[in-house]
Amino acid sequence: MYRPALAALLALLCSSALRAGEEPPPYLYPATQAFRQSVAEAHARGLLLTDYHIHIRGGMTPEKAALRQEASGIRSAVLENLGRDWPLSNNVALASFIDACSHVRADGRRLPVGVQVNDRDWHRQIDPALLARLDFVLADTMIMGETADGRPRRLWLPDVTIDEPEVWMEAYLAHNLRILDEPVSILANPTYLPPCISNRYDELWTEDRMRQVIAKAVARGVALEIQAGSAYPKPRFLKLAKHMGAKFTFGSNNFDDKVKDLSRWFEAISLLDLRPGDLALPDKYKPTRTD
Numbered sequence: 001m002y003r004p005a006l007a008a009l010l011a012l013l014c015s016s017a018l019r020a021g022e023e024p025p026p027y028l029y030p031a032t033q034a035f036r037q038s039v040a041e042a043h044a045r046g047l048l049l050t051d052y053h054i055h056i057r058g059g060m061t062p063e064k065a066a067l068r069q070e071a072s073g074i075r076s077a078v079l080e081n082l083g084r085d086w087p088l089s090n091n092v093a094l095a096s097f098i099d100a101c102s103h104v105r106a107d108g109r110r111l112p113v114g115v116q117v118n119d120r121d122w123h124r125q126i127d128p129a130l131l132a133r134l135d136f137v138l139a140d141t142m143i144m145g146e147t148a149d150g151r152p153r154r155l156w157l158p159d160v161t162i163d164e165p166e167v168w169m170e171a172y173l174a175h176n177l178r179i180l181d182e183p184v185s186i187l188a189n190p191t192y193l194p195p196c197i198s199n200r201y202d203e204l205w206t207e208d209r210m211r212q213v214i215a216k217a218v219a220r221g222v223a224l225e226i227q228a229g230s231a232y233p234k235p236r237f238l239k240l241a242k243h244m245g246a247k248f249t250f251g252s253n254n255f256d257d258k259v260k261d262l263s264r265w266f267e268a269i270s271l272l273d274l275r276p277g278d279l280a281l282p283d284k285y286k287p288t289r290t291d
């Protein structure tokens with residue numbers, strides 16, 4: 001005798017009215033008024049927002065990236081780490097990564113597919129035919145020198161110490177400029193500093209050093225990333241870069257399938273008064289140098 005009531009209750013539970021109140025899955029942005037408004041304001045400026053730093057790791061998949069794009073209006077571009085100590089450690093792994101990502105469509109189009117490069121000879125190790133299939137190559141400056149046991153030194157690790165920051169900074173600037181000479185499309189986390197010297201940012205990143213990085217990026221056609229979860233680059237660098245004619249990209253740099261808070265993107269858009277011509281849209285990889 002309770003069946004009709006139960007059926008009605010089940011119908012109600014399954015109704016869209018109730019589903020509308022549910023939290024979206026973690027790989028989709030929360031459908032808040034504030035988020036929608038920020039995206040709408042960017043679109044009103046004519047900006048095509050693309051996240052060029054979505055790692056396919058930690059449960060994130062190209063399919064989730066595609067659903068995220070279709071739900072948010074922010075384009076998804078996917079990548080993964082390439083290098084000897086990284087998930088894409090050889091050309092076979094890279095080929096299958098590109099194949100897997102290339103099957104996925106968002107809004108009827110293939111997702112842009114890239115790599116994040118971690119070895120400084122990557123452009124000599126990668127199969128040129130695979131390089132030609134990539135839409136973009138992203139690099140950061142966060143691996144420099146060697147540890148005591150001869151491994152590449154990851155500057156973000158807590159045990160990194162630097163005895164003479166000024167001397168180190170000169171070597172680090174040269175490292176930044178060398179990376180910008182590689183055939184990369186995007187410099188991620190520009191002006192990054194290791195935690196042990198991060199409180200000396202203004203002193204170590206002099207205007208002259210910033211200008212050298214920006215001038216090289218402009219000359220080489222390398223975009224500078226504005227990253228959701230990073231304190232780098234700071235507003236002083238961003239303003240100088242805009243003034244010097246640099247192009248920018250946006251990134252989130254995830255470790256799992258959860259969305260990040262994009263406040264830093266929207267703050268930068270308004271701080272720099274970004275217009276469509278300020279954004280790089282590397283949809284087909286064009287090497288700036290072949291060697």
Ligand SMILES: [Zn+2]
Pocket residue numbers: 053055116253
């Ligand atoms: Zn990354």
